Amino acid sequence: MSRISSGQKKTLLVLAILVMVVGGGAVQLFYPSASNQGYAPEQPIPFSHKLHAGDNKMACAYCHVGIEKSRHASVPSVNVCMNCHTVVKTDSPWIQKIQKHFREGTPIEWVRVHELPDFAYFPHKRHVAKGVSCETCHGDVRKMEKVYQYAPLNMGWCMDCHRGVTTPRNVLAEIAKERPEVMDSSLNHKPVASIQCAACHH
Ligand code: HEC
Ligand code: HEC
Ligand code: HEC
Ligand code: HEC
Ligand code: HEC
Numbered sequence: 074m075s076r077i078s079s080g081q082k083k084t085l086l087v088l089a090i091l092v093m094v095v096g097g098g099a100v101q102l103f104y105p106s107a108s109n110q111g112y113a114p115e116q117p118i119p120f121s122h123k124l125h126a127g128d129n130k131m132a133c134a135y136c137h138v139g140i141e142k143s144r145h146a147s148v149p150s151v152n153v154c155m156n157c158h159t160v161v162k163t164d165s166p167w168i169q170k171i172q173k174h175f176r177e178g179t180p181i182e183w184v185r186v187h188e189l190p191d192f193a194y195f196p197h198k199r200h201v202a203k204g205v206s207c208e209t210c211h212g213d214v215r216k217m218e219k220v221y222q223y224a225p226l227n228m229g230w231c232m233d234c235h236r237g238v239t240t241p242r243n244v245l246a247e248i249a250k251e252r253p254e255v256m257d258s259s260l261n262h263k264p265v266a267s268i269q270c271a272a273c274h275h
Pocket of ligand 4: 189193194195196199200203205209210226227230231232234235239240241244248265266267272273
């Protein structure tokens with residue numbers, strides 16, 4: 074008589090799902106993750122990286138000025154767009170919208186794609202200086218019609234590279250110029266960057 078009735082089975086299944094949902098929720102609460110992987114918000118103007126950085130081969134730094142010198146990568150102001158769009162494709166309603174912003178001196182309200190919580194510190198320049206490419210963290214933006222968050226950007230992801238586990242070869246080679254030991258056995262990873270809490274949380 075230890076057979077479980079189908080009614081009991083259903084109850085068990087509902088319970089299991091509840092545990093999974095509530096449990097999953099609790100894990101979420103415990104790790105308030107910045108990970109918004111795949112996030113691609115609607116933008117006020119459908120700006121295509123594929124068209125500009127890919128097909129037209131524009132350098133990232135043409136628009137994201139000063140990234141090698143600062144913590145943040147800047148998003149270009151309307152005048153950068155006007156370098157071309159005073160003459161290029163002026164029959165497009167989107168380009169006319171950009172021109173209107175320019176005439177009225179109002180910024181285009183781009184929606185942020187990547188955003189770490191306030192308590193985490195991320196400096197672009199330190200990474201660019203050691204040869205970590207934009208693609209490593211942002212994916213192949215040159216192929217994206219619409220940028221999206223490519224990497225998880227959670228703490229484990231930062232740490233895996235800092236610990237020397239996922240560090241790209243070219244970055245290891247760059248760091249080895251000062252600290253040759255980072256090139257030791259790939260199974261015996263040496264940290265390539267700080268893993269001290271205070272480096273990223275201060
Ligand atoms: C013609 C100017 C232009 C060029 C060239 C350009 N970008 Fe952008 N980029 C923008 C604009 C405008 C935005 C904001 C709109 C958006 O998110 O699509 C942006 C947004 C981004 C974002 C998301 C920012 C956020 O909100 O988190 C990333 C990442 C990015 N660009 C990387 C790159 C990389 C990598 C390259 C080179 C392969 C590049 N961009 C080339 C203009 C440009
Ligand atoms: C080591 C990983 C990494 C590399 C390399 C990197 N980024 Fe980022 N990027 C990030 C993270 C993390 C953020 C979110 C930063 C924040 O919220 O403080 C970000 C944010 C951005 C933003 C939004 C503005 C900002 O600074 O928050 C742009 C634009 C951007 N990156 C462009 C680039 C470009 C262009 C390159 C190459 C020159 C590049 N990134 C290289 C990780 C990286
Ligand atoms: C170096 C020149 C150059 C710059 C700078 C530039 N663009 Fe463009 N843009 C182009 C070219 C070329 C096209 C393709 C035109 C065509 O299809 O005939 C284009 C097309 C576009 C389109 C598509 C229009 C449509 O309706 O098909 C949009 C939207 C756009 N750009 C927005 C922007 C924004 C926003 C900026 C500033 C962040 C910007 N562009 C900066 C050269 C540029
Ligand atoms: C693909 C590899 C990689 C990823 C991913 C990465 N980093 Fe780094 N990080 C580096 C390298 C390389 C350095 C430079 C170390 C040096 O200058 O010797 C560095 C340096 C830093 C520094 C300067 C501190 C120091 O003294 O080492 C901070 C802060 C930092 N990273 C934060 C972050 C955060 C936060 C993330 C995740 C959002 C992140 N990094 C993701 C490779 C990476
Ligand atoms: C290389 C950079 C880096 C280092 C080193 C680092 N953290 Fe973080 N940490 C982050 C980032 C980025 C986030 C936010 C992303 C997220 O919420 O997943 C974060 C989030 C957190 C959180 C929020 C909960 C969570 O997991 O999301 C806690 C707590 C935390 N870190 C504690 C620590 C402690 C303790 C240390 C030292 C043992 C440490 N961190 C070292 C980058 C780092």
